[in-house]
Amino acid sequence: MAEKCATIAFDADDTLWENEQFFRMTQARFGELLADFTDPDHLAERLLAAERRNLGHYGFGIKGFVLSMIETAIEVTEERVPAAVIGELIAAGQEMLRHPIHLLDGVEETIPALAEEFEILLVTKGDLLDQERKLAQSGLGELFDGVEVVSDKTATVYSSIFERHNVTPDRAMMVGNSMKSDVLPPIAAGAWGVYIPHNFTWEIEQAKAPDAHPRYRQLSSLRDLPALIASVFV
Missing domain, CATH: 1.10.150.240 (Putative phosphatase; domain 2)
Structure with missing residues (x-):
């Protein structure tokens, strides 16, 4: 392959x-x-x-x-x-x-499609048992090449994940709804940070967007991600 x-x-x-x-x-x-x-x-x-x-x-x-x-x-x-x-x-x-899992719009179609062409990772915070339960119930578990449940998301943590998976940061992209955890730290680690806002975001996860940074992007839906990836990783 x-x-x-x-x-x-x-x-x-x-x-x-x-x-x-x-x-x-x-x-x-x-x-x-x-x-x-x-x-x-x-x-x-x-x-x-x-x-x-x-x-x-x-x-x-x-x-x-x-x-x-x-x-x-x-x-x-x-x-x-x-x-x-x-x-x-x-x-x-x-x-x-x-509580049962409710997948967000576009997830069921987009994740399998991307898994065919790219290495995909899950990087999440929270209780290990709960996150394992949710991933299993989501039906997405087998699509990920790696799953990382971490205590916090910092630039150092992302750098360690990229190194562990033999990933070059400039060929990596992190996608999430938290500006503080999913966007700013991966950008600081040399990767791309993609922000997809959710209707509800915990106050602790809010931060100012790095609008002028060349490796920052914002999308309105996960459905727009494949087109963005195609424009970035050519």
């Missing part, structure tokens, strides 16, 4: 399948459960602060989110949160971990 001319790496959550909307649904329920103790806006601010504070302890994913909700509930109620509320938060997290 001839060597494939380029490597295309993909984020998973909110790039290939829905994810953030389930966090927001659970957070709305969190607000309802604690409505007698604080208003939703203040609660959201406290939860976001807890999530930022806890990233170094729990990493990214549902389990850390649930623990941050519990911590926030204890704080805003001055340790008076009912045990039943804690139980509901745990149950909500378990429900999130069981």
